[in-house]
Amino acid sequence: MxxxxxxxxxxxxxxxxxxxxxxxxxxxxxxxxxxxxxxxxxxxxxxxxxxxxxxxxxxxxxxxxxxxxxxxxxxxxxxxxxxxxxxxxxxxxxxxxAPLNIFPAVETVLQTFKDDYRLLLITKGDVLDQRNKIEKSGLETYFERTLVVQEKDVATYRALFAEHGIDPQRLIMVGNSLKSDVLPILDLGGSAVHIPYHVTAHFENVVGRINHPGFFELTKIADFPELMKSL
Ligand SMILES: [Mg+2]
The missing domain is CATH 1.10.150.240 (Putative phosphatase; domain 2)
Structure with a gap:
């Protein structure tokens, strides 16, 4: 379990x-x-x-x-x-x-976990733009909280987890950026799933391989429920 x-x-x-x-x-x-x-x-x-x-x-x-x-x-x-x-x-x-173009299986994945886990959405960027996208997505009801931050680094995550009573060791983060969604979470003792997008913003690029027991890599979000079963 x-x-x-x-x-x-x-x-x-x-x-x-x-x-x-x-x-x-x-x-x-x-x-x-x-x-x-x-x-x-x-x-x-x-x-x-x-x-x-x-x-x-x-x-x-x-x-x-x-x-x-x-x-x-x-x-x-x-x-x-x-x-x-x-x-x-x-x-x-x-x-x-632009209209929001949601990946296939996203809603199914959220549906799979919403009753048994606390689900958070953590995004960085312009508050108005990010809020608009969250609203357009129609997915807000799946999340306990949707959070817009200025930077996704160790200090931000640490403060955010403290504020919401989250033990990072009991958290897994899913994201496309090694720099923003994976490395700081592993640093804090959490687990992280990297799902690369076909293009990466230059300021999100990370060089080198990650070798960590809490690190996982998938090609698409549809495979995430299967990974969770194996943990
Ligand atoms: Mg991203």
Whole structure:
């Protein structure tokens, strides 16, 4: 019998598609900047800009959009047109307004566990955007709590678990990011399931292999109930 009492789920790219939309918009930026710099140069400039700005804007579409505008202005040495800046703003708005594309089996998986476990949703990013997505998902009723945090690191998780009376040793976290959903949870003595998404935001990349008794890897969330039976 598993000692797990709490299952925490990441949201973006774990329950529903997100990152692909960001990548599509970035590709549009590369095309827009093609007369000024190569795709690799634009990508590098924009990534540095995002990393630099995240501490001021936080994660999310609004910061992403502002970073694209700032990058476009710098890369073009001020030559980017108002029409192009307008298009960048519209691309950002389109992400905020996009219909939510939930992965297959998510609702079945939540249904499987909702009576026997405490279910949490823990997501980071812009509060309004994340709340809108949670509402659009129609999945809120499955969770004891849905929590939006600024950063998913050891300090944040530790404070959050203390606040909600959760022993990390009795928790398993499911997510697509090794940096945000897996490593800090293992550090705190919990278990974690990594389900990679086909694209990863550059600031979530982690190098190296994880060798830990509480670490599991799956290719899709539909396989999670089977894994839980084996614990
Ligand atoms: Mg995620």
């Amino acid at each position: 598993s000692a797990i009492e709490v299952i925490a789920f990441d949201a973006d790219d774990t329950l529903w598609h997100t990152e692909q939309m960001f990548q599509d918009v970035q590709n549009r930026l590369y095309a827009m900047m093609a007369t000024y710099a190569s795709k690799d140069e634009v990508a590098a400039h924009f990534h540095d800009m995002e990393v630099k700005n995240v501490r001021l804007f936080g994660y999310g579409v609004k910061g992403f959009t502002l970073s694209m505008i700032e990058s476009a202005i710098e890369i073009s040495a001020g030559q980017v047109s108002a029409a192009d800046i307008h298009e960048i703003v519209m691309l950002g708005k389109r992400i905020l307004d």
